[in-house]
Amino acid sequence: MRRLAILVPVLAALTALAGGVPAHSAGIDPSKGGSFAAPFEEPGPRCVTTADGKQVCKPAGSASIVLANGRILYWNNLEGTENIKLNTVAEAGNAAENSQSRVLTLGSAGPSWSTPSPSDGGAKDQAQYLIPGVTGSAAQDPNHGNDGDLFCSDQVQLADGSILDTGGTNWYEEPQLPGGQFGVAELQGVKEARIFHPDSQTWTPTGSMNFGRWYPALVTLPDGKVFVASGVTKLLKPIYPDRPGDSGTNVEQTETYDPATGKWSDNGAAAKRALPLFPRLHLLPDGKVYYDAAGQVFNPFGQAYDEALWNVAGVYDPGAKAWKDLGIPGIGTAAPGFRGSTFSIMLPLSPPYTSASFLTAGGELFPTPGSYFALPFSTINTVDTAKGDALSTKQTGSLAEGRWYSTAVQLPDGTVAAFSGADRDEVESPGTEIPVKTPEIFDPATNTWTPAAGQSHPRSYHNTAVLLPDGRVLVGGHAPIPTLYTKNLDLPGPFTPNHRDPSFEIFSPPYLFRGPRPTITHADDSIAYGRDITVATPDAADIDHAVLVRNTALTHLVDGDQRSVILPVTHRSNGEIKVAAPPNAAVAPAGPYMLFLDRKNDKGQMVPSVAAQVFVGAPVPAWVEASAGRPATVLGASQVRPDPAPHAVPAPASAPAASLAETGRESDLPKGVVLLAAGAVGVMWRRRVRGRARGPG
Numbered sequence: 001m002r003r004l005a006i007l008v009p010v011l012a013a014l015t016a017l018a019g020g021v022p023a024h025s026a027g028i029d030p031s032k033g034g035s036f037a038a039p040f041e042e043p044g045p046r047c048v049t050t051a052d053g054k055q056v057c058k059p060a061g062s063a064s065i066v067l068a069n070g071r072i073l074y075w076n077n078l079e080g081t082e083n084i085k086l087n088t089v090a091e092a093g094n095a096a097e098n099s100q101s102r103v104l105t106l107g108s109a110g111p112s113w114s115t116p117s118p119s120d121g122g123a124k125d126q127a128q129y130l131i132p133g134v135t136g137s138a139a140q141d142p143n144h145g146n147d148g149d150l151f152c153s154d155q156v157q158l159a160d161g162s163i164l165d166t167g168g169t170n171w172y173e174e175p176q177l178p179g180g181q182f183g184v185a186e187l188q189g190v191k192e193a194r195i196f197h198p199d200s201q202t203w204t205p206t207g208s209m210n211f212g213r214w215y216p217a218l219v220t221l222p223d224g225k226v227f228v229a230s231g232v233t234k235l236l237k238p239i240y241p242d243r244p245g246d247s248g249t250n251v252e253q254t255e256t257y258d259p260a261t262g263k264w265s266d267n268g269a270a271a272k273r274a275l276p277l278f279p280r281l282h283l284l285p286d287g288k289v290y291y292d293a294a295g296q297v298f299n300p301f302g303q304a305y306d307e308a309l310w311n312v313a314g315v316y317d318p319g320a321k322a323w324k325d326l327g328i329p330g331i332g333t334a335a336p337g338f339r340g341s342t343f344s345i346m347l348p349l350s351p352p353y354t355s356a357s358f359l360t361a362g363g364e365l366f367p368t369p370g371s372y373f374a375l376p377f378s379t380i381n382t383v384d385t386a387k388g389d390a391l392s393t394k395q396t397g398s399l400a401e402g403r404w405y406s407t408a409v410q411l412p413d414g415t416v417a418a419f420s421g422a423d424r425d426e427v428e429s430p431g432t433e434i435p436v437k438t439p440e441i442f443d444p445a446t447n448t449w450t451p452a453a454g455q456s457h458p459r460s461y462h463n464t465a466v467l468l469p470d471g472r473v474l475v476g477g478h479a480p481i482p483t484l485y486t487k488n489l490d491l492p493g494p495f496t497p498n499h500r501d502p503s504f505e506i507f508s509p510p511y512l513f514r515g516p517r518p519t520i521t522h523a524d525d526s527i528a529y530g531r532d533i534t535v536a537t538p539d540a541a542d543i544d545h546a547v548l549v550r551n552t553a554l555t556h557l558v559d560g561d562q563r564s565v566i567l568p569v570t571h572r573s574n575g576e577i578k579v580a581a582p583p584n585a586a587v588a589p590a591g592p593y594m595l596f597l598d599r600k601n602d603k604g605q606m607v608p609s610v611a612a613q614v615f616v617g618a619p620v621p622a623w624v625e626a627s628a629g630r631p632a633t634v635l636g637a638s639q640v641r642p643d644p645a646p647h648a649v650p651a652p653a654s655a656p657a658a659s660l661a662e663t664g665r666e667s668d669l670p671k672g673v674v675l676l677a678a679g680a681v682g683v684m685w686r687r688r689v690r691g692r693a694r695g696p697g
């Protein structure tokens with residue numbers, strides 16, 4: 001009670017500074033602002049108490065990956081903070097636990113969940129004590145169940161649809177007090193990497209990196225190898241006696257992973273660069289890696305003496321293994337230079353694929369300590385690869401309200417939707433932020449943002465949003481730091497709940513309310529570069545273009561492989577079109593993509609189909625082929641195998657049979673039912689096996 005009494009005047013001041021609580025967008029026309037279905041979550045109580053008095057809670061979707069079988073792999077962040085009693089800094093090194101992963105299946109009978117093996121990914125890192133035996137030791141550490149946490153790792157989809165995950169958190173106390181349960185928490189970057197296999201739902205180890213990385217960033221290169229940059233080896237005490245030159249900053253060395261060998265190689269001195277945590281990296285259509293002068297800063301102290309260098313955008317050439325500076329973006333706009341805690345979305349690549357544009361909105365300006373309150377400013381940086389990677393910036397219309405830590409999703413109609421977030425930097429004063437519950441949609445044709453239908457649940461730190469193959473968006477996550485670094489405590493007033501939220505809610509974008517959708521009755525499921533793709537559709541005469549959207553692998557606002565590629569129609573006939581495939585792997589790196597068809601309605605608005613799951617630059621892997629002909633999920637994918645002990649949530653018997661694919665609009669589902677009937681969507685997904693059509697499946 002005493003702590004709460006002390007907080008009251010502080011909270012009153014913070015509320016006044018925020019200027020009140022944003023209004024919700026009730027009554028929005030769904031053809032303009034979309035709609036949300038009711039939230040749902042894994043069955044059972046949110047938390048249970050074990051025999052030793054610890055709480056074990058359901059994981060939140062703080063990292064979300066859309067697998068090529070239509071299922072969603074996700075895992076928790078900040079697991080175990082519910083067991084902190086007084087002070088996060090003093091207790092987290094022992095109280096934190098390895099995050100648990102889940103696989104969510106959205107099926108016609110309702111959502112179901114299964115647990116991968118091992119559920120925590122299986123990594124075990126070694127603590128790097130500054131003075132072993134003095135500042136701490138592994139023998140004194142009472143909890144080794146938090147030595148390889150998936151929290152703060154990064155992930156990408158490999159060419160075969162398996163998931164490479166690197167880095168993460170090794171929690172411990174340094175220095176330790178006697179007994180090891182208290183001290184000063186350290187969050188050490190993990191060297192280990194692991195691979196998730198969707199067919200067996202198992203995690204297996206692969207080669208370890210040369211440097212431990214907490215908050216690294218991954219990008220798939222044109223040759224299928226994976227580039228990693230940044231991260232920090234010790235967040236709170238970055239001092240390394242064995243390599244003193246690396247102390248006081250993030251990991252400047254970059255590495256490359258070869259999936260064929262499972263090994264990492266250091267890229268050398270010219271490939272080093274000072275970057276923020278989770279730097280916003282993208283693969284340009286010329287095969288270089290672009291840094292968009294944005295990332296995460298662990299305020300209020302930061303961890304790098306060279307943070308001023310983060311203001312400079314740059315490109316990395318994998319062939320030369322060297323960086324080139326492109327200058328400070330945004331000079332002359334309201335938001336120049338580095339932007340923290342915001343998204344960087346690559347807008348759709350269009351033929352001839354000689355430039356790439358990146359949308360950023362919200363967040364905060366400057367490195368540590370940053371501008372604290374979230375900004376509404378929105379800009380687009382463009383890199384012209386035909387002109388030596390020349391960089392230019394334009395300011396767009398602003399957001400309706402500032403958004404810190406908002407997740408953006410590139411939609412298949414070319415618009416971008418931003419979800420969740422808060423009105424200020426939650427890391428500086430956790431528990432005192434006011435949530436932003438009204439999504440906004442950016443229209444690149446007008447360069448403006450428009451408020452959309454409001455979310456049901458507030459989701460600020462560690463939120464996610466991913467595009468589903470049926471064109472809807474799965475919104476989840478929310479795993480906050482304990483209030484003002486004490487313990488999980490919900491403050492009175494408009495502030496965000498300070499306990500994790502394991503629920504999901506599904507957003508139906510406006511295009512689902514704009515008339516009939518085009519349909520795909522068959523598509524080539526393995527796409528070769530530079531060739532035409534044959535797509536069977538009864539809407540051949542009306543198709544404007546096709547679009548490839550890479551399957552999402554997202555955490556902390558970041559998906560380094562996020563891209564959308566517009567494919568022009570080259571031929572059309574009765575019931576069939578041909579579209580031009582991407583010319584090379586720099587435009588579309590090998591791996592799983594969702595193929596949508598876009599048509600214009602009578603108002604000139606784009607309406608996308610349900611997607612067909614395809615693989616670009618790679619054969620369809622055996623584990624996906626093996627799923628053909630199995631019962632289809634609501635997303636049109638096929639179940640690879642029965643879930644191991646799934647927790648089923650049956651849909652009510654009154655659920656309508658009509659689906660989004662049939663009607664072109666959101667079905668009138670009973671309250672609380674968020675899924676669509678599977679059968680109609682399944683017919684959109686057909687496979688060709690040994691030269692013959694096979695489906696639904």
